[in-house]
Amino acid sequence: MTMAGNLRKVTGLGRVGGLRGVARLARQRPRVDLSHHARSPLGSSVVNCVTYRDGVRAGHGVDLVDTVERMRRSGHGFVWLGLHEPTNDEFAGVAQLFDLHPLAVEDAVEAHQRPKVERYGETLFAVFKTVCYVEHEELTATSEVVDTGEIMVFVGRDFVITVRHGRHGSLGPLREELESDAAQLAKGPSAVLHAVADHVVDDYLHVVDAVQADIDQVETDVFAENGARADPGRIYQLKRELLQLKRAVVPLGRPLLDLADRPVRVVDPEIQAYFRDVSDHLLRATEQIAAFDELLNSILQAHLAQVTVAQNEDMRKITAWAAVIAVPTMICGVYGMNFDTMPELHWRFGYPLVIVVISVGCRILHRGFRRNGWL
Numbered sequence: 001m002t003m004a005g006n007l008r009k010v011t012g013l014g015r016v017g018g019l020r021g022v023a024r025l026a027r028q029r030p031r032v033d034l035s036h037h038a039r040s041p042l043g044s045s046v047v048n049c050v051t052y053r054d055g056v057r058a059g060h061g062v063d064l065v066d067t068v069e070r071m072r073r074s075g076h077g078f079v080w081l082g083l084h085e086p087t088n089d090e091f092a093g094v095a096q097l098f099d100l101h102p103l104a105v106e107d108a109v110e111a112h113q114r115p116k117v118e119r120y121g122e123t124l125f126a127v128f129k130t131v132c133y134v135e136h137e138e139l140t141a142t143s144e145v146v147d148t149g150e151i152m153v154f155v156g157r158d159f160v161i162t163v164r165h166g167r168h169g170s171l172g173p174l175r176e177e178l179e180s181d182a183a184q185l186a187k188g189p190s191a192v193l194h195a196v197a198d199h200v201v202d203d204y205l206h207v208v209d210a211v212q213a214d215i216d217q218v219e220t221d222v223f224a225e226n227g228a229r230a231d232p233g234r235i236y237q238l239k240r241e242l243l244q245l246k247r248a249v250v251p252l253g254r255p256l257l258d259l260a261d262r263p264v265r266v267v268d269p270e271i272q273a274y275f276r277d278v279s280d281h282l283l284r285a286t287e288q289i290a291a292f293d294e295l296l297n298s299i300l301q302a303h304l305a306q307v308t309v310a311q312n313e314d315m316r317k318i319t320a321w322a323a324v325i326a327v328p329t330m331i332c333g334v335y336g337m338n339f340d341t342m343p344e345l346h347w348r349f350g351y352p353l354v355i356v357v358i359s360v361g362c363r364i365l366h367r368g369f370r371r372n373g374w375l
Contacts, residue, residue: 045086053077055186057179065097071158078158078189085165098159108152111165117255124155124266126193128200129248130169133210141233145214145241146207148248151200153193155266160189162196174199190267194274197256201278204249204285214238215292222303235300246289256282320369327361
């Protein structure tokens, strides 16, 4: 029976009743390949479990518990266990086997945590917010632009446990990329932690570039000829999505600096230099997000100013036409009074004269308003 098949039983230790019951019950299961980066075909939260020695994937053992114990006795190699949205019962056995702190276990199962790095004895616990750009044909006031998830990483002397929440952020391609670089993977679990951090931050940069295209489109529409008629809801929607992206990116700055500058027992000193590079990339993403936020504020203010100018132009046109219409209204109103004695009331050319006066007066006002840009 493969170690991955036995691992599925480890994730159910809360129900089985003991670590040593894993091997006995696991033998009743068929051999199943859990190396695919999707969810396990057994319906478990286990995505993958591999042992590495000197940066090379090692053969599967008969029992995960025995494998971990042998590695701990020899002080050689480590286990990388990948989980996807485990339940409390599924994670109970893993937490017991690797002696994980209850507070970190609670955060890993419940998710919705702020990006952070915490130390619990000999174990390092890191939380990363993953982001994904949601493709859309046209940006609307209700378009989803950014989708977020989480990756929690437990790092010990001889193990790495990654817990993923969300519909994206698969670590399968990352695992394959790391396995192609045995020298880097040989530096231990901290190399996996760096690879996950670098993978997450690279996604930040990709999403930032995609969001910039949406902002450029909104900016073009606002400053177009009929920009005052653009939907301001799209700007507010972009600001909301940008705020969601900001909540994922900005809080990670301090934890990455701590990993790069402060000595941590489970982090290889050579890996710390790599964390500085990741921190620089994160700083770039943070600066771009801040610039986008200011740009959207400027675009929104410009749009509101355009709307105000358009309203003023409409009011001027309405006022000008009201003034033009006031001339015939006034003359007709006077001659509509029921008086017996009025100038030119019974004159043969009185009616044509009034029409001429109204036409001339309206024409003069119309030309004056057009000359001043009111019409």
